[in-house]
Amino acid sequence: MAEHSKHPVAAPPAAPARETTGHLAVRGYGVLCLFAVFAHTAVYNLVGPVGAVIVMIVLTAGALAIWIPAVARRRPTRFPWRRLPWTALGYGALALVSVLWSRWPGATLLTWPLLAGVTVVALLVGTMLSWQEIVRALSTTLKLILGLSLAIELWVALVVRHPILPNFADIPDGRIDPVSYWVRGNLFDGGRIQGIVGNAHTLAMMCLFALIVFGVLFAARVRRRGLLVVWAALAVFLLVRAASTTVYLGVAVLLAVLAAALVARAADGPRARRRAYLCFALVGVVVVATAVLLRDRILAVFGKSSDLTGRVEIWRAVWERAITRPVFGNGFSSPWVPWDPAFDGWILDHGITVFHAHDMWLDVFLQLGATGVVLMGIAWLALTWRAWFFAVDRPRWDLDARRPYSAISLLPLLMTTALLFEGIAESAPIVLWGWLTLILLSFKMKSVPLIGIGVGERTPVISHGPRARPVP
Numbered sequence: 001m002a003e004h005s006k007h008p009v010a011a012p013p014a015a016p017a018r019e020t021t022g023h024l025a026v027r028g029y030g031v032l033c034l035f036a037v038f039a040h041t042a043v044y045n046l047v048g049p050v051g052a053v054i055v056m057i058v059l060t061a062g063a064l065a066i067w068i069p070a071v072a073r074r075r076p077t078r079f080p081w082r083r084l085p086w087t088a089l090g091y092g093a094l095a096l097v098s099v100l101w102s103r104w105p106g107a108t109l110l111t112w113p114l115l116a117g118v119t120v121v122a123l124l125v126g127t128m129l130s131w132q133e134i135v136r137a138l139s140t141t142l143k144l145i146l147g148l149s150l151a152i153e154l155w156v157a158l159v160v161r162h163p164i165l166p167n168f169a170d171i172p173d174g175r176i177d178p179v180s181y182w183v184r185g186n187l188f189d190g191g192r193i194q195g196i197v198g199n200a201h202t203l204a205m206m207c208l209f210a211l212i213v214f215g216v217l218f219a220a221r222v223r224r225r226g227l228l229v230v231w232a233a234l235a236v237f238l239l240v241r242a243a244s245t246t247v248y249l250g251v252a253v254l255l256a257v258l259a260a261a262l263v264a265r266a267a268d269g270p271r272a273r274r275r276a277y278l279c280f281a282l283v284g285v286v287v288v289a290t291a292v293l294l295r296d297r298i299l300a301v302f303g304k305s306s307d308l309t310g311r312v313e314i315w316r317a318v319w320e321r322a323i324t325r326p327v328f329g330n331g332f333s334s335p336w337v338p339w340d341p342a343f344d345g346w347i348l349d350h351g352i353t354v355f356h357a358h359d360m361w362l363d364v365f366l367q368l369g370a371t372g373v374v375l376m377g378i379a380w381l382a383l384t385w386r387a388w389f390f391a392v393d394r395p396r397w398d399l400d401a402r403r404p405y406s407a408i409s410l411l412p413l414l415m416t417t418a419l420l421f422e423g424i425a426e427s428a429p430i431v432l433w434g435w436l437t438l439i440l441l442s443f444k445m446k447s448v449p450l451i452g453i454g455v456g457e458r459t460p461v462i463s464h465g466p467r468a469r470p471v472p
Contacts, residue, residue: 102331149195
């Protein structure tokens with residue numbers, strides 16, 4: 001009978017390491033939370049405002065029930081409290097304190113728990129999942145949004161055969177503005193589609209995020225890359241049909257930033273990188289100047305007027321109210337609560353009260369004044385700075401300076417760029433999925449600066465050596 005030698009040359013065969021059931025459940029719960037945040041408007045349109053509040057309360061309570069014990073059990077390592085995005089959290093604290101001077105305290109107390117709940121979800125995902133798992137969770141979330149968007153558009157166009165309102169409400173008699181519909185049923189008639197999220201621009205942003213995530217996974221050479229190509233093709237189709245000018249221009253900006261990051265990676269030495277940065281600055285100045293001088297022609301190509309589809313009037317109205325309290329603002333409310341007397345009928349778009357200022361910096365200035373703008377500016381500047389060097393610097397923890405780059409390291413830079421460009425014409429970066437991305441990426445890059453290496457990535461080493469044993 002064959003038996004193992006008393007002097008084996010290798011370890012005895014053993015079953016491969018498997019994920020624990022508990023960790024698989026945490027990953028699934030993370031995807032559920034991410035979907036509830038990224039597709040929050042879909043939840044709102046499906047179950048109504050009260051139902052959406054209940055969903056967020058339940059998910060936040062579940063996230064706390066998972067996250068707090070995990071932090072308490074985190075041994076032998078301590079939870080990296082110093083690595084939390086304290087500036088962004090300070091903005092959240094200021095938002096809560098603003099109820100003391102808020103012109104709309106009811107709206108402040110109603111919307112701040114949403115900000116807090118999204119923050120908890122971001123910290124849960126950043127603490128419990130590794131970089132690879134975060135990208136996979138984002139991929140699964142965005143696939144659900146894309147797939148459900150195509151499904152509901154097909155259902156409305158082929159089965160229902162007429163537009164549907166949020167919560168499947170009955171369509172009233174008389175003319176109704178198309179903005180009020182959840183899904184208009186334009187899949188086969190050439191009009192803009194809105195998908196499961198009920199908004200063409202939001203659907204386009206989800207498609208843009210999906211292309212970023214799928215592209216990173218494809219470059220990382222994951223398995224089943226053929227399916228990634230299919231999902232990417234669906235994302236492109238939905239993005240084109242959503243027809244958002246902001247996202248179209250954002251694609252061009254993203255490609256420019258990606259090219260700059262790849263050039264910086266290829267630079268051989270600090271001197272070559274400084275020359276590259278100088279070229280980037282010159283090109284950036286020329287592009288910005290050209291865009292400003294030819295803005296009317298550029299907008300005309302996309303069928304937009306020089307007032308940016310009414311945004312200039314919105315900005316003017318917001319500025320007039322914001323400047324009355326320039327230091328600490330008028331009080332937090334993200335998004336604006338349309339039935340609050342302070343917002344109801346203040347600024348109308350197609351007869352509907354708008355939910356935000358269509359510019360994140362102006363929105364912050366209205367709500368929390370110059371103090372909030374400084375805090376938010378520092379938070380996004382820190383994220384952008386860290387994301388850039390996270391993408392262009394080689395992973396190093398010793399003298400080896402030739403380790404290969406990880407494609408995943410480009411994800412924070414590309415998503416941050418997309419959100420900052422989005423913030424020029426929308427307020428999404430300060431609420432829901434924009435705020436989640438800020439907290440998640442800031443915390444994860446600070447606490448786990450090396451992809452796949454370190455205790456935060458569930459590996460037993462911080463460098464290439466084993467963990468040091470305590471001296472008796």
